[in-house]
Amino acid sequence: MFRTAELGRTVTKEAYHEAVPVLRAGLLAAQQQLRSASFPVIIVFGGVDKGGKIETINLLNEWLDPRWIVTRAYGPPSDEMAERPEYWRYWRDLPPKGRIGLFLRCWYSRPILDRVNKRTSEAEFDEALDRIIAFERGLADDGALFLKFWMHLGRKAQKERLTKLESNPRTRWRVSQSDWDHWHLYERFIGAAERVIRRTSIASASWQIVEGDDKRYRGLTVGKAILDAVRGHLEKAELQRRLLDEIKAQAQPASPRKATPASAEAATEATIIQLPRITVLSKLNVDKTIDKKSYEKRIEEVQGRLNLAVRKAKELGVSSLLVFEGWDAAGKGGAIRRIVAALDARDYQVIPIAAPTEEERAQHYLWRFWRHLSRAGKMTIFDRSWYGRVLVERVEGFATEAEWKRAYGEINDFEDQLVQHGIVLCKFWFHITQEEQLARFEARQETAYKQWKLTDEDWRNREKWDAYEAAVDDMIEHTSTMLAPWTLVEANDKRYARIKVLDTVCDRLDEGISRAEAAGVAALELERAG
């Protein structure tokens, strides 16, 4: 696999100095065009030590306009990072649409080093690579252009390079004992590298192996590859946009014309082939109630229990994340207020999710949720969440069918990372009947201080009840997993709903606390210390 990168390719000084200005002009022009494009460029550097990764990144920062570039290299995680799932830091640093991100020692580093140093089994290595594939595929599906350069040196060439650097007093500092340690593990490193390159070279994000021996050759090669790829992707994006416009244009006049015979037939067919419209929500017993007196006793008890649990969780560094979804006026806000009433304001954060900001729209839709992940020991409450993708965005057509269908898997992956990190995750769907919603809407209209809560949109959403109900059913089918189950809350009776939510949160927190205690307070302290 690496044979093609050990051929001794070089570029002469003259050829290099002739080529660079032309390449730079091309790169700057492409970068300028990129700024108004609807995708980011993510460039990853991997490879052997001294294969020229850093020099090439420096070169690119020199050649390109640095204002539109993000360069990131990662060392061991800070405590900020260690308290969150591993990928938090990568999500945080992703370039927005129109910009270029250069990544070094990033999501590939730990898996490779752990494998080379035999800290992980082959199966664990593969699992880490699966995580990478899911991460990159998700971003590429969203339009990102991926370029991955593997800077290669043969075993002998690497040794020569280390020796040469060491022998020059001005560059000696660049060679450390760990460089030599790595060199001694060369064969193992190459074995792991082959597996990485093979498994993670997916169609939309494949590795390019670059011979790293000659700095002029590798610089020109990488620069030219970036230029070609950015140009190609810009053209492709433009073509796609045009085709989509055409499809839309064709669809508009065609549908009324077609409507007559085919649609009539389809309509008859649809009325005859009837499948029962029973959904999970339709089967909920919304008559569950709790009387006022019992409620007042229970709410006090459970708030007390919650307060204790949250304090214990904080002490142990157990974070929790509550997701509230449900019909308009189903009582999510009231339930959230009953939770936070039991907490210290420093220990929680409520994140109301409305339409994304401009900054957020320039990123993958999950980006704005990753950024809100809190440090260890905190509770984060999402009032609406990433499930908007498969609910409102699906029903209103803001996301294409391919996008929302893909989202189930992306959401499961995201939540897996939360749960695997030890975060207690609770997901609530607040269900009320259509009649109850109507009653509440009308009550809101009549109460002056509640009128602001009722908008035209609420009435419009109400008309799409069936579409939303089908979307909720699909959501539960695809994302109510053993690790992250949905709790359906019968919410026609607000009191009943609140008690059910608080009970559930307490139960799940207690489970998380037990797990953390079992894992050992000592180990946790160690982790928190970095």
Added chain:
Amino acid sequence: MFRTAELGRTVTKEAYHEAVPVLRAGLLAAQQQLRSASFPVIIVFGGVDKGGKIETINLLNEWLDPRWIVTRAYGPPSDEMAERPEYWRYWRDLPPKGRIGLFLRCWYSRPILDRVNKRTSEAEFDEALDRIIAFERGLADDGALFLKFWMHLGRKAQKERLTKLESNPRTRWRVSQSDWDHWHLYERFIGAAERVIRRTSIASASWQIVEGDDKRYRGLTVGKAILDAVRGHLEKAELQRRLLDEIKAQAQPASPRKATPASAEAATEATIIQLPRITVLSKLNVDKTIDKKSYEKRIEEVQGRLNLAVRKAKELGVSSLLVFEGWDAAGKGGAIRRIVAALDARDYQVIPIAAPTEEERAQHYLWRFWRHLSRAGKMTIFDRSWYGRVLVERVEGFATEAEWKRAYGEINDFEDQLVQHGIVLCKFWFHITQEEQLARFEARQETAYKQWKLTDEDWRNREKWDAYEAAVDDMIEHTSTMLAPWTLVEANDKRYARIKVLDTVCDRLDEGISRAEAAGVAALELERAG
């Protein structure tokens, strides 16, 4: 995840009898349209025992035109199957374009049962699922429409169904002890099922969970889903065809117009930014020779060695597979003849690969190579191979860029399965210089009995030497792996080339024989016995 399939959905007899004729008419019409389509339909059934998989398949065979359907259910592998990689039987049975394949107890069975019975670890389970994902993604990328139905019954419902079947003398035979054994493992089964559904629900092949309790409901649901999906895929295929035509139409007039300023600039750019054109082939030392006398001694020795090795391999059930690729007139045929000269005609098979037959064109491009995999202990020699995808099909534009780029990973997966099955795989690229090729072409023209070997195509291919050389370089970069490395054969001297090939085959066979011996003759006998 399964909660949405435990809602007690039913369809009344009347509604069912009204719907079925309409559904059947739709299905038959769609099937008729499908016959001339450029994709196959692959329908997979999974789920709990007695969830209605078999009944639904029977129903579909009744509703559809059975002439264009293949139905397959797999039991334990026969010896025919056990002697080949696991997926051989699935590839063999894939429906060609325009047809429907119904699969039951297929590629999902063994991974799930092994996991439920704790014969495999979670990591091995995941590895088996990765194999499935690669298999299905490859077929879907090639255009196949995938439908996967998971027929579900709750634990209680399954028990009721088993009890009911047992209590009726006419259906008692359908319940065996193993059904009850499985029922007792229900929770474990559901755990494995959730993992299967989550991990293998990729965009192009996602699972649909069907409540399996009511036979009318599940029949209509599956039938309707198939109808909708086939119609949708037909439309999509048609739209894609039209868009491709449009792109082509737009590209034609646009390019000459554009040619003036932009292309001139691009041409200047290309002449200035010059990267060295050194390839793996250009670095080969083609001057390696062996004199005639040494050759005659060596060829006899190595043919003797080969004969022994092949007989030993046959005895141990070690298969081998030799791939010959290389320039026209590079001497592949001569080398193959020197190999088979040392063998018993019953022990080997030479497969010359030319343009695919009509039957082969109706399948995924790897299909025709899977079908030629031999039984245990045989040697199969491919004179040209699946590498045509990334060589001639790439250079001549028979495969799109997306297709040949995807092929590297597909080929690696394919070869992994061969090697993991214990097959000895040797891949040879025969390299000669352009001058040597010219000399050989001229010699062929002059020798009457060799003229047939030289065609106009050979001269045309020669003109594309550089493009082929770049393709070979990429091929080696992507597919020369530790498990399946390429052997580059310096073939300007035919004698040298033949000795190198025979030596390599002998060495690799000996390695394979040692591995098989180490694995134990006893174990192999057991496996051969099924």
